[in-house]
Amino acid sequence: MQNFKTPVLVLLCLCLALKGFGQQYLQPIKLVELLNRVNSSAPTLLADSAAIGIKQSQAAETRNNWLPNLKLNYQADIGTNNNTAGPYFGFGIVPSNSRGVRTESNTNAVLTNLGIAALDWEIYNFGAYNAQNKVAESDVSVEQSQFQQSKYRLQAYTIGNYLQLLRLQDYLNIQARNIERNQQIRRSIQSLAKSGIRPGVDTSIAEAELSKARLTYLELNNQLKQTQLQLAALSGLSYQAMVPDTLIETRLILQENIPDILVADTANHPIINYYQSVVQNSRERESLVKKQYNPKILLEAAAWGRGASIDGNDRYNSLSNGWGFDRSNYLVGVGISYNLFDMRRKQLKLRTQKSATDYALRRLDEQKNLLTLSVNQADVELNTAKQRLTEIPNQLKAANAGYRQKLSLYKSGLTDIIELNAALNILYRAETDYAQARFAYISALFQKAVTANNLSSVLNLLN
Structure with a gap:
């Protein structure tokens, strides 16, 4: 019986350990999943959606303006x-x-x-009702376009923060390796100092570098938590669930056909659609001004x-x-x-509304130019990031070799702590530069996709 109980207890302990490990491990949240949660839970979008309902109710109210009064x-x-x-x-x-008129005054009461x-x-009213309805429908269209624009900007914001999580996670990993290297250097110095090969001051310098690395790690971890909290507020999830999928960078960097699929679609761009709806709304209001002062035929x-x-x-x-x-x-x-003086009122009000239409057209042209500029800038940034990503491994390889050489020389007593720390800093900078280059490429890629209104093509590569 004792021999039977021992394997059972071991198996039970193993199950509990695996259960505890599973509870601590958090499944990374995919970017597509996060975007879907933000689209359905973001407070800004919920408010804009409610605003659409208000405009739709107002349009229904306007459609019933033709009803008589009884x-x-x-x-x-x-x-x-x-x-x-x-x-x-x-x-x-x-x-x-x-x-x-009575012949004399009579103040007797009468019921x-x-x-x-x-x-x-x-x-x-010669088209005024129809013009009112078109303005109301145009108001709904503007609000819907505003909603799509908010959704578009929120997607860009969410993607930016998600990529920041990836960057900060890379920096944390780099910093953890940096701490480990500093600890290794400190152990080596302590051994050499005890043997009298190295002066005791090297130990103090190593301790200072190690402490600096730990403080940097804490600051990076704080930035990571702040970004997680921002995404959690948008998605309705807990900030602990904001764990990025670290395979995104590698999968997208290895894609070779990305320039072919990132074709700009500015005709249906949410920003352009919004300003076009504003222009159309202003034109509908011009038509309303022309018709609201027309004669009115009344039935009494x-x-x-x-x-x-x-x-x-x-x-x-x-x-x-x-x-x-x-x-x-x-x-x-x-x-x-018909009020004859309404002719003058119509002229003045129409002039004002035409000015508003002209302003809306100029804003539309401005946004088209800015969008074209943004697409071109994204192309340049993407090409530069790709070239930087191709070159940066050479820096990392050389820095890594230089650090190993300096560490070996230091242990042999052929160099000092200053040169070793310089080599360590060069390696650390090379690793962070490489992480930054990966981040810059992925960021430029998504920037091009968002600006070109072709985000779905990039997201499909992640499925």
């Missing part, structure tokens, strides 16, 4: 019916009193009631009933006789309305 009114009033002759402007505050169903409908209709405690013989009856309708009437008419 108002139902009822009132019961008690007061006098004591008119006199003479004209006046009502100003909206003088109550109506329907009765001819009246009135019910009205009134319809007013602007049945035709009303039906009403009235009752009063005073009868046709001008007798003041009991107030209770004022309830109910004694007379009913209806009225239907078609009219046309």
